[in-house]
Amino acid sequence: MGNSIALAVTEGMLHFELSLAYEVFGSAPDGVGVPWYDVEVCGTGAVRVGRFRLEADQGLDRLRHAGTVIVPGWVDVNVEPPGDLVDAVRAAHEAGARVASLCTGAFVLAAAGLLDGRRATTHWAHTDVLAARFPRVAVDPDVLYVDNGSVLTSAGKAAAMDLCLHLVRLDHGSSVANAVARRLVVPPHRAGGQAQFVAAPVPSRDDHPLAALLPWAIERLDRPLTVEDLARRAGMSSRHLGRHFRAVTGTTPLQWLLTQRIRRAQELLENTDDGVDAVAAATGMGTATTLRRHFNRTVGVPPDAYRRTFRARSGATEPDDTSAGVRSG
Incomplete structure (x- = not known):
């Protein structure tokens, strides 16, 4: 199964x-020295996807042999998804596949029973429908994506990109995910817990009040910045x-x-031999204890384990704990 990814398609997909998922997983960015994904489009022959006709590479039975199954958005949430798709997704998960839905693809996962007793999300306009139709699902309408380990769900459109990059980050680390984001010219990381719907419109990149402040802060992550420091730099009140x-x-x-400090810590753990104390200082965390607490809560593993995981995947030699100043976490 490994790095194999199956994109599940059928009539009625968005x-x-x-296309977004295929862009992320279909080809590796330049200079990335890790085994990339083997992507297959799996469906029932030729299907209509939006206004296009698409010929699948494999049948839906192929899903059970994939390491990861991606279920794209579903056009009409008021229509039950095809039973053969629901059965194939359920069988893939039972066979050990990681299953992720993009946007309204969550309705397929819910119909397969994969979201029962789990937190999940979908496009904000359809969260009420999902919650009403599947009362055993803990629907969260206010997040970009939810990671339950073997089952993941995302909100709409841009949040689907966030989830795909999140999967790359889990598999290959922050540096590789950032390289994919640079190739696609999208933000490298938005945490899943961010709000998916912001009432005020987001201004263009060079025309919002924080355009100068955000890069200024990123260049100073090694310092103990406060909200008051940011407000003073921006020339506005904290509120x-x-x-x-x-x-x-x-x-x-x-x-x-x-979030920026954790991202920087991930990059340093992946690409340098700096000990945890040095990483904590470079990211403004102060002490290794503070870094470990926030890193473990955010990423799900201690910094030491994170480094070992991605050093092993890249084939790099892990630094000696004593010489690098790394303490067990």
């Missing part, structure tokens, strides 16, 4: 989410700054800072 952060990033200044 072409945007399908005003908080409103702008919510409108532009969908989160608070402190949560945004923490």
Whole structure:
């Protein structure tokens, strides 16, 4: 199964989410020295996806042999998804596949019973429908994506890209995921817990009130920045700054800072031999204890285990714990 990815398609799928997933997983970015994904489009012969006709590479029975199954968005949430697709997705999960839905593809996962007793999300416009039709699913309408380990769900459109990049990050690390994001010219990381719907419109990249502040802060992650520091730099009150952060990033200044610090820590753990104390200092965490606490809570594993995982995947030699100053976590 390994790096094999099956894109499950059938009549009634949304072409945007399908194309997006193929763009992310279909080809490796330049200079990435890791085994890339083997992607297959699996369906029932020629199917209509949006306004296009698509010929599948394999039948739906192929899903059970994939390492990861991606279920794109579903056009009409008021129509039950095809039974053969639901059965194939359920069988794939039972065979050990990781299953991820993009946008309204969550309705397929819910019909297969994969979301029972789990948190899940979908496009904000359809979360009420999902919750009403599948009462055993804990629907969260306010997040970009939900990672339950072997079952993942995302909100609509841009959040589907976030989830796909999240999968690349889980499989190959932050540096590789960032390389994919650069190739596709999209933001490298938005945490799944961010709000999926922001009432205020997000201004263009060079025309929002935080355009100068965000890169300034990223260059100073080794410093103990506070909300007051950011507000002073931006020339606004802390309350005003908080409103702008919510409108532009969908989160608070402190949560945004923490996300950037964790991202930087991931990159340092993957690409340097710096010990955990040095990584903590370079990311403004102060101490290894603080870094371990936030890293474990956010990423799900301690920094030491994260480094071992991605050193093993890349074939690199793990630094000696004593010489590098790494302590067990």
